[in-house]
Amino acid sequence: xxxSDPSPPAIELRDVTKRFRTPAGSVHTALRRLNLTVAPGxxxxxxxxxxxxxxxxxSLISGLEPASRGEVLVDxxxxxxxxEGIAFVxxxxxxxxxxxxxxxxxxxxxFRGVPRREAVEQARDWLRRVGLAxxxxxxxxxxxxxxxxxxxxAQSLINRPRILLMDEPFAALDVQTRQIMSDELLRLxxxxxxxxxxxxxxxxEAIALADKVVVLxxxxxxxxxxxxxxxxxxxxxxxxxxxxxxVEMYQRIWESLxxxxxxxxxxxxAAPPSTAEPEKxxx
Amino acid sequence: MxxxxxxxxxxxxxxxxxxxxxxxxxxxxxxxxxxxVVNAVRFVPLVVFLGGWEVLARAGVLDPxxxxxxxxxxxxxxxxxxxxxxxxxxxxxxxxxxxxxxxGFAIGVVLGIVCGIALGRVRMLADIFGxxxxxxNSIPRIVLGSIFIxxxxxxxxxxxxxxxxxxxxxxFFNAFQGTREVDRNLVANARILGASKRQVTFxxxxxxxxxxxxxxxxxxxxxxxIGAIVGEFLGAxxxxxxxxxxxxxxxxxxxxxxxxxxxxxxxxxxxGLITLLEKQLLSWRPPQLSGADL
Ligand SMILES: Nc1ncnc2c1ncn2[C@@H]1O[C@H](COP(=O)(O)OP(=O)(O)OP(=O)(O)O)[C@@H](O)[C@H]1O
Ligand SMILES: [Mg+2]
Numbered sequence: 119x120x121x122s123d124p125s126p127p128a129i130e131l132r133d134v135t136k137r138f139r140t141p142a143g144s145v146h147t148a149l150r151r152l153n154l155t156v157a158p159g160x161x162x163x164x165x166x167x168x169x170x171x172x173x174x175x176x177s178l179i180s181g182l183e184p185a186s187r188g189e190v191l192v193d194x195x196x197x198x199x200x201x202e203g204i205a206f207v208x209x210x211x212x213x214x215x216x217x218x219x220x221x222x223x224x225x226x227x228x229f230r231g232v233p234r235r236e237a238v239e240q241a242r243d244w245l246r247r248v249g250l251a252x253x254x255x256x257x258x259x260x261x262x263x264x265x266x267x268x269x270x271x272a273q274s275l276i277n278r279p280r281i282l283l284m285d286e287p288f289a290a291l292d293v294q295t296r297q298i299m300s301d302e303l304l305r306l307x308x309x310x311x312x313x314x315x316x317x318x319x320x321x322x323e324a325i326a327l328a329d330k331v332v333v334l335x336x337x338x339x340x341x342x343x344x345x346x347x348x349x350x351x352x353x354x355x356x357x358x359x360x361x362x363x364x365v366e367m368y369q370r371i372w373e374s375l376x377x378x379x380x381x382x383x384x385x386x387x388a389a390p391p392s393t394a395e396p397e398k399x400x401x
Numbered sequence: 402m403x404x405x406x407x408x409x410x411x412x413x414x415x416x417x418x419x420x421x422x423x424x425x426x427x428x429x430x431x432x433x434x435x436x437x438v439v440n441a442v443r444f445v446p447l448v449v450f451l452g453g454w455e456v457l458a459r460a461g462v463l464d465p466x467x468x469x470x471x472x473x474x475x476x477x478x479x480x481x482x483x484x485x486x487x488x489x490x491x492x493x494x495x496x497x498x499x500x501x502x503x504x505g506f507a508i509g510v511v512l513g514i515v516c517g518i519a520l521g522r523v524r525m526l527a528d529i530f531g532x533x534x535x536x537x538n539s540i541p542r543i544v545l546g547s548i549f550i551x552x553x554x555x556x557x558x559x560x561x562x563x564x565x566x567x568x569x570x571x572x573f574f575n576a577f578q579g580t581r582e583v584d585r586n587l588v589a590n591a592r593i594l595g596a597s598k599r600q601v602t603f604x605x606x607x608x609x610x611x612x613x614x615x616x617x618x619x620x621x622x623x624x625x626x627i628g629a630i631v632g633e634f635l636g637a638x639x640x641x642x643x644x645x646x647x648x649x650x651x652x653x654x655x656x657x658x659x660x661x662x663x664x665x666x667x668x669x670x671x672x673g674l675i676t677l678l679e680k681q682l683l684s685w686r687p688p689q690l691s692g693a694d695l
Pocket of ligand 1: 148168173325337
């Protein structure tokens with residue numbers, strides 16, 4: 119957001135292309151010439167039709183996968199392997215089922231060599247912050263879906279990341295819990311102010327949370343449009359939806375997203391995949 | 402060699418500490434009554450079987466000379482316990498066999514886990530050693546037993562080696578498969594959280610593969626006993642296998658069956674211990690996962 123800031127962007131993708139080799143032996147292009155910049159402390163939401171390469175984008179930023187072409191920069195430096203200072207809340211549950219809640223949250227610091235006593239102390243702190251004090255000894259299967267997401271959040275944030283990647287973190291939750299979690303996420307985000315890339319299918323959620331919303335095209339994904347969300351902070355995700363500016367924003371972004379969603383749907387509903395891959399013009 | 406599915410033997414259906422323990426009266430009496438019924442009914446087939454056998458033997462339908470007779474089998478066990486066997490005290494024989502089985506089991510399990518995880522984690526190793534493992538696994542174990550006796554003599558070592566080989570393959574294939582089935586998401590999560598390769602192995606791969614490994618332990622202690630006894634059968638100076646082969650040599654079916662009873666008791670006790678271990682190590686699993694307990 120702060121354009122006067124001389125420091126490099128937290129995340130920068132330059133002309134990134136990602137291809138996968140499919141089991142059949144052919145090559146599948148998941149991302150094509152994607153450009154994306156996220157400033158330090160900026161909250162960026164990414165929306166796009168299913169299968170357009172959103173999760174792939176995050177795996178490139180985190181260093182779990184290398185780009186096929188183009189540059190991925192984190193804090194100005196190229197990404198090689200897993201980058202330091204990054205946290206990732208996965209699309210699927212990824213807390214360790216054999217560790218207690220406390221051990222799950224303390225895992226990050228312990229992996230990084232923080233003494234056990236201190237790691238446990240920090241973990242208790244974070245559990246309190248996400249409202250899970252008293253559940254330290256439970257195992258993940260003894261928690262609700264929403265509670266597990268909070269464990270995942272605490273587990274990620276305890277490492278005090280400079281960059282937080284979230285892949286549809288609340289998709290599996292019911293609407294009420296999702297709104298509560300949105301508010302909670304904003305509150306926690308204010309604590310450490312990492313740069314965030316937040317993937318979602320829920321446009322309302324995207325606008326309520328983010329400083330900017332990026333719309334990706336139907337696969338192969340590339341940026342179709344970027345929208346700055348000028349809504350003032352601190353926000354309350356539950357109330358901001360009724361704001362006139364919010365509604366207007368929603369309509370603009372939906373206009374842009376709708377074509378892509380329909381295109382993606384037509385492709386999967388219609389005959390063979392990857393035959394017709396019309397080049398999308400980027401805005 | 403079996404690669405048992407991990408969920409074929411799951412943790413007990415007893416409720417977890419900290420889970421739903423509301424309505425203790427309801428939850429308490431029902432399983433208790435159920436357990437009583439199970440225990441009572443459990444003995445019916447045994448009684449029918451042994452009773453029928455005894456009656457048929459006495460009536461002369463089954464010739465006791467070939468088929469033995471439950472009461473005489475019991476008497477034989479009693480004789481061994483009080484008076485010892487032809488080759489020395491019964492406890493010595495049990496001790497020798499148990500020692501061979503346990504040492505073979507321990508070495509086989511450790512090697513199986515280490516090799517299984519190593520080959521499961523490092524693709525290169527799997528590609529290089531895969532064919533060898535398959536070839537070795539296809540050798541009939543009884544042949545190996547003979548070879549070990551030639552190499553290692555009639556003492557304890559040849560039996561330990563045979564037990565070890567039997568256990569190794571069972572555990573190896575389960576550890577290998579378990580390692581390959583590790584949730585990639587969990588590995589990715591651990592790496593992002595800052596885990597080194599080693600830490601991923603110990604904090605993610607091993608606990609996750611443990612479900613598979615422990616499932617294999619149930620089978621493999623049986624294999625260890627088989628290894629020890631077959632080894633003794635092929636040639637030994639002491640042990641339950643030798644006891645069986647001597648009883649066989651002197652046309653004493655009661656002796657063979659009596660040795661089987663002793664072995665069964667050992668196997669049951671070991672099974673109980675392994676189930677306890679399983680409950681300890683896999684306490685994190687949801688109880689719904691557990692089906693029938695064997
Ligand atoms: N490892 C892989 N090998 C082959 N193809 C892959 C691989 N990972 C992803 N893809 C393909 O790349 C495309 C983008 O996948 P990705 O998971 O990034 O989609 P997404 O935008 O996150 O979808 P969703 O919203 O449904 O989660 C998909 O068509 C997918 O089939
Ligand atoms: Mg995805």
